[in-house]
Amino acid sequence: MQTIYDAKISDYKTISILGHCFDNKAMVHLAKHLPTAELVAIKKFNLDKIREDIELVESEIILTRQLSHPNIIPYITSFVAGPEVCVVSPLMAYGSCRDLLTRHFSEGLLEPAIILILKDVLSALIYIHKKGYIHRAIRASHILVSDTGQICLTGLRYACPIIKNGKWQRAIHSFPNSTEKNLNWLSPELLQQNLQGYSEKSDIYSIGMVICELANGSEPFAGMAKTLMLTEKVRGCTPQLLDRTTVPREETIECGGDTDISANVLDRRFGRDLHELVSLCFHWDVDMRPSASQLLSHSVFKAVKKAPPLPELLKPALPLSDRVGYDTEEMENFDALAKMSQLEIFSCEWDF
Template sequence: MTNFEEDISVYNFVSILGECFQNKASVNLVKHYPTGRMLAVKRFHLDKIWDNISIVQQEITLTKQLQHPNIITYYTSFVHGPEVFAVSPLQAFGSCKSLLDSHFNEGLPELAIILIFKDIIEAVNYLHKSGFIHRAIRASHILISASGKASLSGLHYACPLVINGRWQRAVHSFPLSTQPNLNWLSPELLEQNLKGYNEKSDIYSLGILCCELANGREPFADVDSTLMLVEKVRGCIPGLLDCTTLPSKCDDRECQGDCDIEISLSRRGFSQYLHEFCYMCLEREAKDRPSAAELLTHPVFTLVNKGISLPELLKPVLPLSDKVSPNKEMCHLDHVLHMSEMDMPSCDWDFPIS
């Protein structure tokens, strides 16, 4: 097993991939000198994250505690000067959110969605059996490796189901930072009532994720947060937008902008299995939703042949490792530190802490 040292000198910083943790941290592409491997390193400046240092510690601890092939891992983490560094495998295709933004504005191919969901539900099932609720399942927290393996990140939003050695039927804690995740949260979590919520709230988030991957953006994307909450509590169930749920044309010429998007989506067609899968996850009542283990037996997964790979379905997108040019490497950390102070746009590489 490769040993990744807690020593900044063995990591050659190549470029900055983007920002995360509400722009208080950055994700960097690095080359590990001893092995020549390309890795991702997340840098947290202690001065910027001091108020959230416990969340960062929880993220690192939980990520190291959970061991599953479809949950992002940290090879090592260490402090260097005023910063915390966390080293993880390079997810060469980035996040699903970055794929939607850059190449698949109207949604991913159905088979790609199914392959991604197979991996992510495996991760969610493991997470629930380990006694945790994720509470932030969305496209920006789904990372894709060069081989096409999907991994779940964003674990700093997670909360335990086991408290003082006892498995709780429901929890009542509300995530400290919810704004980025509001549209994906379940009605019972948003209500914050005495009934509380359980791991089935993650199943609802999977349903919203399904809509997001299929249509390019999540339901309620342009809706006021209060109205979104009211609609969810009333029992409004979103669904996939395709030729079976949208009209093929619009006669109102004044709404051309939005209608162009809807007409484009209406030309797509998803299988009945995927529609059913999505609807099951988005049931208003948590008790009516299947568990993650039950979702793994859904017939939607029979649509994928073993010979189909996710990288093939994502073409023309290339994994990042194929784009890296050795002559663009930055050999000194000083250059990276200088660049991190510049006003750089994020490329939506949401690694575990975002």
């Protein structure tokens, strides 16, 4: 029997603040749904702070509620409580992939973990594209991980429809609002804003950026001036995975990368299939760039069938355990909760 979550704030007890999102215009809270004692995440948007972006929040809630896929974060319910718009979703106990990189994997995730995450992201993207939408904000902070290793894609406030007046558009010309934080992940054709426009294939370029982000620890062009980043993309600069096959020890990387390369990075080697997958995503000719379903059929996903479960590959990272909510009934503040649970819990930027 499906759990019913009433749209009233009194049904939820806030346990702690998990972090910020939406350019610090909203807070993400860990809360307990009192009727069921289940842990959930609640995003609280301050109406005064999001006054200019209220349409983005509304469109994200509406679109997310229309979609149903195991790899897209569901919104259980949403409601207004005082000066805040509250959106309730399942607790993704590992947080975002960006959180994992920041806290535990500054030089990138293990290759099997990257492939497992990518497999679920592509499944979500296939569904989104079939529904007639371009995501336009695929990045590590919009990829959430549950305690069981399930991957959920979020960030749909930047999505745009491909279908107009009942017809599938070959090219889109609209530029996403409030997109400054997504610029590094966006495709050259989207950033150029020319008459040729862009299509759902622009999301595939973003997938390539995410693979590099998960493998290298940061996205290509990180820290680069936006104008220079755009120039590099337009002139055909192709980001790549950083390992001993792409970064000679006597050289530094010049194209979309970081000059501070550690010995660990110079010693590692990613598989040929993963390198090939990245190259396919960054194909300059959009017509030659594969679709999400074509990417998912790549041979790189066959080898990962024997890989350990994702939570094993994410160690030493630990998820927020469900028992935290049950065993800390009398805990009223975040510090006491973290101490009692003996888990590494602290505020971060959950930008989803």
